[in-house]
Amino acid sequence: AQSVTQPDIHITVSEGASLELRCNYSYGATPYLFWYVQSPGQGLQLLLKYFSGDTLVQGIKGFEAEFKRSQSSFNLRKPSVHWSDAAEYFCAVASTDSWGKLQFGAGTQVVVTP
Amino acid sequence: GAGVSQSPSNKVTEKGKDVELRCDPISGHTALYWYRQRLGQGLEFLIYFQGNSAPDKSGLPSDRFSAERTGESVSTLTIQRTQQEDSAVYLCASSLESSANTGELFFGEGSRLTVL
Numbered sequence: 038a039q040s041v042t043q044p045d046i047h048i049t050v051s052e053g054a055s056l057e058l059r060c061n062y063s064y065g066a067t068p069y070l071f072w073y074v075q076s077p078g079q080g081l082q083l084l085l086k087y088f089s090g091d092t093l094v095q096g097i098k099g100f101e102a103e104f105k106r107s108q109s110s111f112n113l114r115k116p117s118v119h120w121s122d123a124a125e126y127f128c129a130v131a132s133t134d135s136w137g138k139l140q141f142g143a144g145t146q147v148v149v150t151p
Numbered sequence: 152g153a154g155v156s157q158s159p160s161n162k163v164t165e166k167g168k169d170v171e172l173r174c175d176p177i178s179g180h181t182a183l184y185w186y187r188q189r190l191g192q193g194l195e196f197l198i199y200f201q202g203n204s205a206p207d208k209s210g211l212p213s214d215r216f217s218a219e220r221t222g223e224s225v226s227t228l229t230i231q232r233t234q235q236e237d238s239a240v241y242l243c244a245s246s247l248e249s250s251a252n253t254g255e256l257f258f259g260e261g262s263r264l265t266v267l
Contacts, residue, residue: 080258137256141193
């Protein structure tokens, strides 16, 4: 069965520290991979995506993610977090023939402390 | 506005009543999606409209759920005989058909449904 796992429900990080959010997937073939962010009072926003090519993907707001086929992972990273990065982060996958029909992980809530 | 607009933003209803949720996609976006987000969970795909093609209804959880879209504009999601487990935030998203290359869905802020 297809699934997306975000092992960390909640992460607390100090402002200026690095952040890594984990995402593992189980899929029949290499899917399209996405990270979305949901900030309070706002809709979901696409941070970055992987379709093919370079396995290190750069996104908005200083985020990057690395696709590792051997580990079925697509972890999100940011070298130095800002207070405005406090939000919920969702990893998602989709088949290559229906990219908008996303299967989401349960999300990771990120809290940023001063 | 320039974004995806959903209404109502909040809806409280009694068990057994019918509800309608509305989505106005971004002008020119041919694809429209409905998702459901239960408390503390990720989003679940419900239904997908693409132009004049038959909608992909594979995510609808029961026959109490239905959705319509008029051309490439407004969509309504209808839930009949609501149950408490229908309580969730219902999110609408739209995209350009061609944005398979950009891969971006544009989400509205959602309609929060509470069934008492």
